[in-house]
Amino acid sequence: MIYFLGRYLHPQFEIFSYLRLVEYLSARAIGAALTAILLTLFFTPLFIRYLHRHGFVDQRRDTGVVSSADKAGTPVMGGAIFAGCVLVSCLLWCNLANLYLLVVLIGMAWFGTIGLFDDLTKMRAKSGDKGLSESKKLLWQAAFAAFVVILLVSPVSPVPADQAGAFYIPFLKTPLFNSVWFYMPIVFFFILVVGNSVNITDGLDGLAIVPSVFVLGVLGIFGWILGNAIWARYLNYPPLPGAGELAVFCSAFVGAGIGFLYFNSYPAQVFMGDTGALAIGGCMAVLSVMLKQEALFLILGGLFVAEAVTSQIQDKIGIKWLGRRIFLRAPLHHQMQYKGLAETKVVIRLWIVAGILALTALATLKLR
Secondary structure (H helix, E strand, C coil), X not given: CHHHHHHHHHHHCHHHHHHHHHHCHHHHHHHHHHHHHHHHHHHHHHHHHHHHHCCCECCCCCCCCHXXXXXXXXXXXXXXXXXXXXXXXXXXXXCCCCHHHHHHHHHHHHHHHHHHHHHHHHHHHCCCCCCCCHHHHHHHHHHHHHHHHHHXXXXXXXXXXXXXXXXXXXXXXXXXXXXXXXHHHXXXXXXXXXXXXXXXXXXXXXXXXXXXXXXXXXXXXXHHHHCCHHXXXXXXXXXXXXXXXXXXXXXXXXXXXXHHHHHHCCCCCCCCHHHHHHHHHHHHHHHHHHCCCCCCHHHHCHHHHHHHHHHHHHHHHHHHHHCCCCCCCCCHHHHHXXXXXXXXXXXXXHHHHHHHHHHHHHHHHHHC
16 A cells, blocks of 8 residues: 555655655565564454453363463464464555565465464364364365466466476576476475474464564565566576565564564463464465475475474374384474473574574575
8 A cells, every 4th residue: 555655646746755765675674564563562462352352262282291281271363463464564565466475465364264264163162183174274275286386387477487397496506497397296285385384383482483584584585686687697596577575575474473472472472373373384385486495495494394394204104104103292392392391492492493594594595
């Protein structure tokens, strides 16, 4: 809204000349971040009271670690207010005609809606283990993944046609391959895996939101660079015209994430729930695909990858195939807790790991 209003007013009226700032991504990114922070700080307490009044509180689930017992009764579905603040900030500051942005917003909304139904199902059943079935969630997530795959090969794709099937890995200037038939299955499964990775990580107070802020912050920098033809060519990346708008989205996300951490840090006043975890996972997955940084996510989102891998190895290989545990507990953060580390120490140590991984991913920009 501010973007379109500024573009209309500043050429027409001298008094609104300062609105020419909307032409600059940096100005709108700062505005989006500040708006999202303020919205989150103001509305989250109101939303917490609403959740308390209507009984939308966490349902106890046995994770095999001592600290899980005191989580019951904490309001859940805080991810709804988080995602809502990101959306409002984007409506104010972003160019809503940008297809890169629209796909990411749709991804966040789609996955967040799946998470919302999952949370509501748990509330009705009064059990943390009785949400939507895994098959139902995967079916709806697969529908969106298929939509992205079709979009990328369609004439209206925001990604240049010569880059539609290109798969890049860090440190290499040229794509590993450029084939739609090889690339599209990777995109499909990447969205499914990354879309669920935050949900697996979101098990301790504040654990998931800070690494998510790191990931989106770095992807925002990539978006700004790849959307700028001069900087992209200087750093040996293929230019992605229009991708710079994603920097504004990422700034709004970072702002809302910082605001949400104010209430989600230990001891948490609200949990993001599956609503927030899936919304974050969905937008991270789509951002990585739109910016052609799927392989980089193995570094940038290494914490989420480790959490997802340990959980799947434990459940699918250990429990279901071998009939025994491979790890003492899974995912990774519960393993650390089971070994005697306090919850806050586990969270802060994993934040540090996530920060190191984010800086490493950022370094690949120049090491190319």
